[in-house]
Amino acid sequence: MANFKSNASVILSQKVPACRNCDYCLWHEKFSDIALHCDGLIEASLIEPIVGVQEEWVQLFQFEAVEQLNIFLRKADLRSVLSACEEEFGAKIQQQVIVNTKQMTVPATIVVFERVKPDRIRGYKKWLGKIGEAAESHPGFLGRELLKPIKGLQDDWVIIIRFDSEENLNLWLSSPIHKVLMEEAESFLERVQYKKIGRGFEDWLAHARGIKNSALPPQWKMAMLIILALYPIIMLISIWILPLMENWKSAMSLFVSSLISVSVLTWVAMPIVTRVFSFWLSGGEEVKTKTTIIGASIVVLLYLMAILLFVSL
Structure with missing residues (x-):
C-alpha cells in the first residue's frame, strides 16, 4: 500500500492544435487556480510540446501527500474544468498519477511511463539495469528514480531521469545507445510515454502558477x-x-x-x-x-x- 504521507503528482496531458497554444496557457491558469486553493501544493508546471519526444501539452501538479492530491482530483470545480477543456479542444485529457516522487524542480527531467507485458517482467527488470547504467555514464546525469506500479493509483512502471541541462537530456534521448536499448525493449513493452518536466534556475516564480517563462x-x-x-x-x-x-x-x-x-x-x-x-x-x-x-x-x-x-x- 502507498504511503499516504509521500509526495504524489498528477500529470495531465492533452493534444492541442498549434494555433491554440495561447488559449491553452489560459486554461492552465484555471487548473492552477484550483490547485493553489488546495493544501500541500509543491509544484505546478506547464510544459509545451517537444518535437520528437512528446506531442501533447503537459501539466504537472505535485502535492506533499497522496491524500492532498486525491482531494484536488475529487474537487467538483476541477472535474468541471477538465470537461470544459476537453470540449474546447476536442481532445481527451490523459491523467497519470505517480507516487513517492522527489520534488521535480531540477534543470531537466524526463518522466517515462512504461506499460510492461505481464509475462515479460523478468526481462524488463534486467533491461532496466542496462539502460540505467547507460544513463549514468552519459554526461550531465544527476539521478534516476524507479517507481513500481501501485494498484489503484499508478498502473505503469515510472522512470524519472534527471540531467543538469536541457542539452544533455536531449543528447541522451537522441544517443545511439538509447535508441538501441529502446528498440530492445519493444518485445516486452506494451507502450511507452515520455513527459518532460524540465525547468531551470530561472523559474523560481513558477511555483506561483507553473506557467512557462514567457508568461511569468x-x-x-x-x-x-x-x-x-x-x-x-x-x-x-x-x-x-x-x-x-x-x-x-x-x-x-x-x-x-x-x-x-x-x-x-x-x-x-x-x-x-x-x-x-x-x-x-x-x-x-x-x-x-x-x-x-x-x-x-x-x-x-x-x-x-x-x-x-x-x-x-
Missing part, C-alpha cells in the same frame, strides 16, 4: 520578492558567517558566502516566499489591480520591518 509575472515583482528573500540571508551571513572567515582571503570568503546565500535562496527562501505571495503573483484579471497594490504594500512593509530589525541588532 512581471520582472519588477520578481525583483521585489528576490530582494525580500535575499536581504535577510545576506545580513545573517554578515553577522554570523563572515566573522568566522575574517582571516581568509576576500576572494575565498566571498565565494563561500555567495555559495551559502544562493543555496538558501534557491532551495529554502524562494519556494516559501513564492508560496506565501501566490495570491499576488496569480490573481485573476478581476482582482489584478487590488492584488498588485496589496502585494506590493506588504512587500514594502516587510522591507521596513527587516531593516529595523537588523538596525537594532
